[in-house]
Amino acid sequence: MSAPAIQFEKVTKTYTLCQHVAGGIKTFLFHLPAAVRQLRNNKFTALDEVSFEVARGEALGVIGPNGAGKSTALALIARVLRPNAGRITVRGRVLPLLELGAGFHPELTGRENIILNGVLMGLLRREVRARLGQIIEFSELGEFIDQPVRTYSNGMLGRLGFSVVAHLDPEVLLVDEVLTVGDAAFQAKCMRRMQEFRRRGVTMVFVSHDMHAVRVICERAMWLDRGRVRMLDASQAVTASYEAALAGGQARGEVPADGQA
Amino acid sequence: MRGLQYHLDLIYELTKKELKVRYKNSALGYLWSVLNPLAMAGVFYVGLGLIIGVRVPRGEDYPFWLLLICGLFPWQWFSNSVNACTNVYIGNANLIRKVAFRREVLPLATVLNDLVHFAVSIPVIVLFLLLARHRPTLAWLYGLPLLVLAQFVMTYSLSLVTGALNLFFRDLANLVQIFLQMLFYMTPIIYSLKWSRIAAFRHWLLVNPLASLISGWQTLFLEGRFSLGMWQLAMGYSVVMLAAGMLVHRKLEGKFAEVT
Ligand SMILES: Nc1ncnc2c1ncn2[C@@H]1O[C@H](COP(=O)(O)OP(=O)(O)O)[C@@H](O)[C@H]1O
Ligand SMILES: [Mg+2]
Numbered sequence A: 001m002s003a004p005a006i007q008f009e010k011v012t013k014t015y016t017l018c019q020h021v022a023g024g025i026k027t028f029l030f031h032l033p034a035a036v037r038q039l040r041n042n043k044f045t046a047l048d049e050v051s052f053e054v055a056r057g058e059a060l061g062v063i064g065p066n067g068a069g070k071s072t073a074l075a076l077i078a079r080v081l082r083p084n085a086g087r088i089t090v091r092g093r094v095l096p097l098l099e100l101g102a103g104f105h106p107e108l109t110g111r112e113n114i115i116l117n118g119v120l121m122g123l124l125r126r127e128v129r130a131r132l133g134q135i136i137e138f139s140e141l142g143e144f145i146d147q148p149v150r151t152y153s154n155g156m157l158g159r160l161g162f163s164v165v166a167h168l169d170p171e172v173l174l175v176d177e178v179l180t181v182g183d184a185a186f187q188a189k190c191m192r193r194m195q196e197f198r199r200r201g202v203t204m205v206f207v208s209h210d211m212h213a214v215r216v217i218c219e220r221a222m223w224l225d226r227g228r229v230r231m232l233d234a235s236q237a238v239t240a241s242y243e244a245a246l247a248g249g250q251a252r253g254e255v256p257a258d259g260q261a
Numbered sequence B: 001m002r003g004l005q006y007h008l009d010l011i012y013e014l015t016k017k018e019l020k021v022r023y024k025n026s027a028l029g030y031l032w033s034v035l036n037p038l039a040m041a042g043v044f045y046v047g048l049g050l051i052i053g054v055r056v057p058r059g060e061d062y063p064f065w066l067l068l069i070c071g072l073f074p075w076q077w078f079s080n081s082v083n084a085c086t087n088v089y090i091g092n093a094n095l096i097r098k099v100a101f102r103r104e105v106l107p108l109a110t111v112l113n114d115l116v117h118f119a120v121s122i123p124v125i126v127l128f129l130l131l132a133r134h135r136p137t138l139a140w141l142y143g144l145p146l147l148v149l150a151q152f153v154m155t156y157s158l159s160l161v162t163g164a165l166n167l168f169f170r171d172l173a174n175l176v177q178i179f180l181q182m183l184f185y186m187t188p189i190i191y192s193l194k195w196s197r198i199a200a201f202r203h204w205l206l207v208n209p210l211a212s213l214i215s216g217w218q219t220l221f222l223e224g225r226f227s228l229g230m231w232q233l234a235m236g237y238s239v240v241m242l243a244a245g246m247l248v249h250r251k252l253e254g255k256f257a258e259v260t
Helices: A025-030 A032-041 A070-077 A110-120 A125-139 A142-146 A154-166 A184-199 A211-217 A235-247 B002-022 B031-052 B064-086 B105-131 B139-168 B172-186 B199-205 B209-223 B228-253
Strands: A006-016 A043-054 A059-063 A085-090 A094-097 A172-176 A203-207 A220-225 A228-234
Touching: A006 A070, A025 A032, A043 A070, A043 A085, A043 A228, A059 A070, A059 A211, A059 A235, A070 A085, A070 A172, A070 A203, A094 A154, A110 A125, A110 A142, A110 A154, A110 B002, A125 A154, A125 B002, A154 A184, A184 A203, A184 A211, A203 A211, A211 A235, A220 A235, A228 A235, B002 B105, B031 B064, B031 B105, B064 B105, B064 B139, B064 B172, B064 B209, B105 B139, B139 B172, B139 B209, B139 B228, B172 B209, B209 B228
Parallel strands: A059 A203, A059 A220, A094 A172, A172 A203
Antiparallel strands: A006 A043, A006 A085, A220 A228
16 A cells, blocks of 8 residues: 555644734724734634545545534645644645636636636646647537636536646545535536546545535545544445434534535 | 746746736726826826926926826836735635645736836837937936836835735735825925935935835936936845845745635
8 A cells, every 4th residue: 555645643723813903903903912812812723633544546525514624624735724733744736626716817718717727726837738628628618718707607617627627637636615506417517527536546535515425426534523533434434423413413513505414 | 947937837827817807808908007107197297387386496407297207107016016916815815725826926926017017108208208308328228127126126025015914904905005105205206306405305215215216217217327326225125125025924924824
């Protein structure tokens, strides 16, 4: 077995809650002592000594109520956030699958957005241009590719986003609740695309409230609850326990947005 | 090696995007970048020149409106960039929260975008110089790039700080606007350092880094002369500001994704 693609060893991430600062300079200055005290003490632990591994080519589902720390975990993998304690090892090119349209500029055309997005995600210009034909073909956008993205429907935006990420050769793909938009047909298409990634051996961390999707896509799942790992096992078992807990009303979250539960 | 090529590519694409996007929906296109300073020059010419009767002192060889034009174009670059960069991180929050690219490329591309607009408006400055029977000189050959360099570094350095701080103090953008307005009058744009007969006053004005810079532009455009002293001063300020700006940015950038 090769080294795991992602390793979390007792990773802790705390956020500083700074309402006084967020409230603007005036609030900050008028409440200076309180604000400074708050900056020092008012920490919120979003992840608390979380440990897990994802093997190369594996898909790990991450589930849990809102505020459990799922997005925080993904941001740590993407190296957008730094942990306060613990160690994170990620091997390979990490790419996020962005929400619909995020990362695209509405005024630019599909083609211009592909190039900008590709470069933002770590490719050289010539590398993106070499793949441009494939990406456009994959997106099935036809002549719309030269229209501004603001004229696209959700389905078209999704196709464009997928095509870009699919052709950037991610080794680790991060998916954070992005498949919950669009109609049923669009979601079905997304599921097929996700499984294509799987077949290509892409390591995946898949955050979703859709237990069915987690079971289909992921071998294993991790249930996060208020910053702690509540369960880490085969996805069948974890989603079943989570659903049972939800039904019993002890998951402490609200009902999943679009769950099959 | 790939790192350098990659960042050049990234900056190139982001700047291209800024150029495309800024005037995409306006019929006049980037004529605006020329019309804006000209309109300001018109307002000051009417207000100060015609109504109040400000005159260029004896011994200075240019009309008042020409002085206005020579200062307002570089000022436009500076203030547009600082204003835009103050919001550049907030405006790209969704990217910053998800993708780990070097954050500085965003303000860098914005300042480059305004630099391009400044560059394409230089022929307009030349046109007005010719109207007043002035003309470009050989000193422009090195004066232009050197002053552009100083202004670029100065503008970028300030932008690094305002952009980063604005994430932590969301109303900084308003303060920056007020600050820029005050800075405008403390900078020799609607007047020249030479107009003041009190040397001490000139020295105090030069505490403002922008004063040396715009003064350099005025000397180049109006007298056809490159003022080494003013450029050295401006460049000195720029280097110090760059070091400070990078330091502040380095300290804060790790938290960007948390506060956007
Ligand atoms: N930038 C932030 N600043 C302060 N608190 C945050 C920030 N991001 C998330 N949190 C808090 O951390 C906890 C975990 O958030 P998140 O990882 O987004 O949860 P999830 O994605 O599971 O819904 C939440 O309670 C949230 O309020
Ligand atoms: Mg989340």
